[in-house]
Amino acid sequence: MLSGYSFNDLASIFVMQSFAGLILFSVFLLMALGLAIVFGQMGVINMAHGEFMILGAYTTYVCSYIFAQWMPALFGLYFFIAVILSFIVAGAVGMFLEWSLIRFLYKRPLDTLLATWGVSLILQQIFRSTFGAREVGVTLPDWMMGSWNLSETIQIPINGMIVIAITLLITIVIYGLLYKSGWGKQVRAVMQNRTMAGDVGINTERVDRFTFGLGCGVAGVAGAAFTMIGSTSPTAGQQYIVDTFLVVAFGGTESLGGTIASAFSISQARSILEFFLSGSMAQVLVLLTVIGILMLRPQGLFALKVRR
């Protein structure tokens, strides 16, 4: 598969595909962070997580449309506003979903699987009715369009760097929230033992609602980032949910480090293999490797060593 490329070509391909992998990594990581928090804390397998990402993508689309239409002077800044709005919209819808549906299903994981799958179908239809079945794409402001030429054969797109920067920022914020704040302490207590957390006076209902909202909000941000690499359609979320579950299962739900390492290795492997093989062969190879590793380490890549 490597014949016909000079060493220089290969190096360039490697760097650019790695960078493309980094953008994929950003989307995976943001999706997986939300899913891991929600799954880890509540045991809720949120099949609608991909639709929350698409909700963020459509929010970004609407935002770019409004800016282009009514505030062309500020168009260069719309993406940052869109990221914040995506978080708020997806987070608010998430909190509403938790309040209206999920909280009644906490002790029935299989039912949440079905119920959230239903929610994902409902959301897809809402997207279809509102925005149409056809894909929509956002227009990027000029300053985000170009690329940075590292050498003659290596070009790094600017929008990709922005996406990665936003991902880094959000990962750091979530790490701070979970491990350095009082709220995070309550979340981790509920995650480890919901009943006991209530018994030491933690308002588990409120913690659940905010956590679910946060997970969905971060998926919304993933959606905003997603508009940079793909076009948005009502069912685009479906393609990402499987990969995201893979990332979460591979990394284990106990540590952020596991999620990050897992998202990184899966997206890089995918991106680099995809250049040389077909997309589906790359997918198969990655899947087989992950299954092999999970058979040896069922608890995921990073599990903490404690007695339970």
Added chain:
Amino acid sequence: MDTKSDNDVMNIPALGTPLLDVRGLHVAYGASEVLHGVDLKIGHGEIVVLMGRNGMGKTTLMKSLIGNLPIREGSIFLDGKQITYLPAYKRVEVGLAYVPQGRMIFPTMTVKENIETGLFVRGEKSVPENLYDIFPVLREMGSRRGGNLSGGQQQQLAIARALATRPKVLLLDEPTEGVQPSIIQEMAHTLKKIRDNSGLSIMVSEQVLSFALDIADRILVIEGGNIVHQTTKANVDVDLLTRFLSV
């Protein structure tokens, strides 16, 4: 069953208005009822030991008091407030604290973080120094993960976590289980010291008679989901208690 000692109990002057007042408590798992109308009162600053063999309803009673099991019938008053239908975290707000059987430490959180989980309900920021004075080992182990402590240390951690909520009544479910004998004696001493210093009331469920006699102001015996015997420490009939506890 033993009405004479029942009357003795009700006449204890210190009891006054009870701090915890449980009336006619019925609790069931699905169709099978486990508690058939439990009445009990705990006075201010009193240590009450609930004794009984396995499967008689000790843990069920404890769990229904803190709010982990729904109550079918009856009522619970704490400090004059009805708490029968409140979720656990609101009962903690009113002044109950609970150390469950098996301690239920948050295993991947550090010792310090474990204690801090009890602070939120009072909106406090840092662990009160006097908790570390009672359990110095917890200060030394502050950054260890809770799951990696020994049984006795975990028990101390669970009590410290419960005390961090500043309770009026502390519920302990079989605190001596899985703890070595030398530490059990120390624990009885510590619990009495906590009561003497802060004036809270303690209810302990227990099977070890020596520990119960060491710590109790009053002993209740639960059998088949009913309180069948009550006695003050002064009037305790050790033979009778032994008979209740033997299989």
